[in-house]
Amino acid sequence: MTQSSATTDPHPALRLDRVERRFHQGETALTILDGADMVLRAGEMVALVAPSGAGKSTLLHIAGLLERPDGGDVVVNGVSCGQMDDAARTQMRRGTIGFVYQFHHLLPEFSALENVMLPQMIRGLSRGMAAERSKELLDYMRLGARASHRPAELSGGEQQRVAIARAVANNPYVLLADEPTGNLDPVTSTYVFDALTALVRQAGVAALIATHNHDLARRMDRAVTLRDGHIVDLVLD
Numbered sequence: 001m002t003q004s005s006a007t008t009d010p011h012p013a014l015r016l017d018r019v020e021r022r023f024h025q026g027e028t029a030l031t032i033l034d035g036a037d038m039v040l041r042a043g044e045m046v047a048l049v050a051p052s053g054a055g056k057s058t059l060l061h062i063a064g065l066l067e068r069p070d071g072g073d074v075v076v077n078g079v080s081c082g083q084m085d086d087a088a089r090t091q092m093r094r095g096t097i098g099f100v101y102q103f104h105h106l107l108p109e110f111s112a113l114e115n116v117m118l119p120q121m122i123r124g125l126s127r128g129m130a131a132e133r134s135k136e137l138l139d140y141m142r143l144g145a146r147a148s149h150r151p152a153e154l155s156g157g158e159q160q161r162v163a164i165a166r167a168v169a170n171n172p173y174v175l176l177a178d179e180p181t182g183n184l185d186p187v188t189s190t191y192v193f194d195a196l197t198a199l200v201r202q203a204g205v206a207a208l209i210a211t212h213n214h215d216l217a218r219r220m221d222r223a224v225t226l227r228d229g230h231i232v233d234l235v236l237d
């Protein structure tokens, strides 16, 4: 295991620069990130593998501009987000980052198609164009026949595939996924991961994917873990 590699790319999709994050639990200060650096390049898939409680979700939320770090910077496609106000960060996030959660987080009252359309319409795309792109994405995820179904009418694997389609709907530079197959049985998990991989490769997006599943982690380009508040390369057996 070595310090995570490479800071030579002038405009990587994502760069974490000396990121710090601490929580205070009663009298105790818990340091999760202590000057963490990382570079994620367009087209690469990186597994984030670390024990429960190590800080994977914290790292993904900071990388995804959902939470502010206590120190350091998050640079998305060359744009520093550290000093942005909340409105600017939200706008940046919507335009450049896709997020997939362990539980799909789809809106229950909307169809699969509408769930994929919504982030595009929030960004200003017309209803017609958003529908066209969403149909293409759902077809690609082999969900074309399910487009009009609501989340409750879909299986867990289908719900996650809709969530993945939604995450890439705005052509993000960076896709962040927090145990996207953690809630699925092994066969479905592999199927969903295959779909995620195909979409990531096709889109050339940079992906950081937290997983406890070493078999899936091995299929990515490289793996990292969290150690003493730093992001370090992880060699999987």
Ligand SMILES: Nc1ncnc2c1ncn2[C@@H]1O[C@H](COP(=O)(O)OP(=O)(O)OP(=O)(O)O)[C@@H](O)[C@H]1O
Pocket: 023, 024, 025, 030, 032, 050, 051, 052, 053, 054, 055, 056, 057, 058, 059
């Ligand atoms: N808002 C918060 N306030 C206080 N402590 C927090 C907060 N958020 C997270 N923590 C603590 O920070 C640590 C890291 O949490 P995090 O959820 O990032 O871990 P994780 O690696 O994603 O865990 P898991 O694999 O179980 O999801 C945990 O000890 C958690 O209790």
